[in-house]
Amino acid sequence: MKDIQNIVKDLENVRGSGANKIFTMYLNTDLSDPDQQGGEWKIHLKNGLNNFEHYLKEGNNEEELANYKKIKKKVKKFMDEIERNVMKGVIIVASADEEVWFAERVQMRLENEFEWQESPVLDQLNTLSEKYPRTGIILVQQDQVKLIDTNLNQVEDTAEYELDVEEDTWKVKQGPRHGRAKQGMGSSNIQRDLFSDRYEANQYRWYKSIAPKLDKQAKDREWKRIFIVGEAPASKTLETEMNKDVEDVILKNMLDHGESKILEKVLD
Known part of the structure; x- marks a missing residue:
């Protein structure tokens, strides 16, 4: 992995436009967490991904919905691939045009967060980069x-x-x-x-x-x-x-x- 501080700098310059927004996900997958004993992260993932889809359907923005579905499919594929070793947390930042794709497992507990905005939401990643640099x-x-x-x-x-x-x-x-x-x-x-x-x-x-x-x-x-x-x-x-x-x-x-x-x- 690149140095985390350099990754943050790169992501700070990312901007979406129009219907091509940026997806950000922080997912707590720490099995030592009392709230995760039954693999509840899968429920949080499903709900988090579906909420945006329902919201975009209600907004009748077909282009934005199509872009989001591309990202959702890619996110689900990544999570399926790492399901047996999700570590303590998963961070994903992605765009539908595939210009942005950052997906990493981390050994630190995260707060569940799903965002769909014109720029990545980097608060938690910034905190990790300050606490756990190279x-x-x-x-x-x-x-x-x-x-x-x-x-x-x-x-x-x-x-x-x-x-x-x-x-x-x-x-x-x-x-x-x-x-x-x-x-x-x-x-x-x-x-x-x-x-x-x-x-x-x-x-x-x-x-x-x-x-x-x-x-x-x-x-x-x-x-x-x-x-x-x-x-x-x-x-x-x-x-x-x-x-x-x-x-x-x-x-x-x-x-x-x-x-x-x-x-x-x-x-x-």
């Missing part, structure tokens, strides 16, 4: 660093770095770690002890060396907010050494947690 979460745990690139409270991408102690450099992690796992139990303990000794002696220099890589990631990914998650002193060292502003440091080891749990902890 954000980077940096998880750190000794010789591992993981980046989670999020947009609109959803994971867009991830990247992982692992410290190659022998070469004294950070490398992009390509797959499961094998180095120490191949050792016997006694040898593995020795390896961990050796690493712990080197870690204590070199941790500041190691985290200082990866900070420029993280700054570049933040720039390339256009992060508006940055969070660092990890135990001290690693997380605090990264905050100090990065040039980009860090909004918050969460002193908790979450590198092995699921990404949805991490977003819930950091962004909610």
Whole structure:
């Protein structure tokens, strides 16, 4: 998905004309909502779509009614396609001439709203763009660093770095770690002890060396907010050494947690 703030800017310039108006829909599909336990969103969707059709029929505006029916058909098709995974909310902005079609599921609860006007109704989308801009979460745990690139409270991408102690450099992690796992139990303990000794002696220099890589990631990914998650002193060292502003440091080891749990902890 494009950056949500850029999407809002694009939609702010959209204008319908005459019978070709703009349809806007915000639909609450959050199944954890007590009011949604029976899939009531389907009823809200049906009623919301039908209300405009009844209104336009009464107005005897055949061209506008025809345009609306085109959008209604496309909206219903989209909702049928995502029915098994509607997340917490659905936003649609559309025009009958197909110049405008923005349809996204989001992981935030919305207020049900259906609009048919000459321009999109963007209040709720604006609120989301302010609260959930493109954000980077940096998880750190000794010789591992993981980046989670999020947009609109959803994971867009991830990247992982692992410290190659022998070469004294950070490398992009390509797959499961094998180095120490191949050792016997006694040898593995020795390896961990050796690493712990080197870690204590070199941790500041190691985290200082990866900070420029993280700054570049933040720039390339256009992060508006940055969070660092990890135990001290690693997380605090990264905050100090990065040039980009860090909004918050969460002193908790979450590198092995699921990404949805991490977003819930950091962004909610």
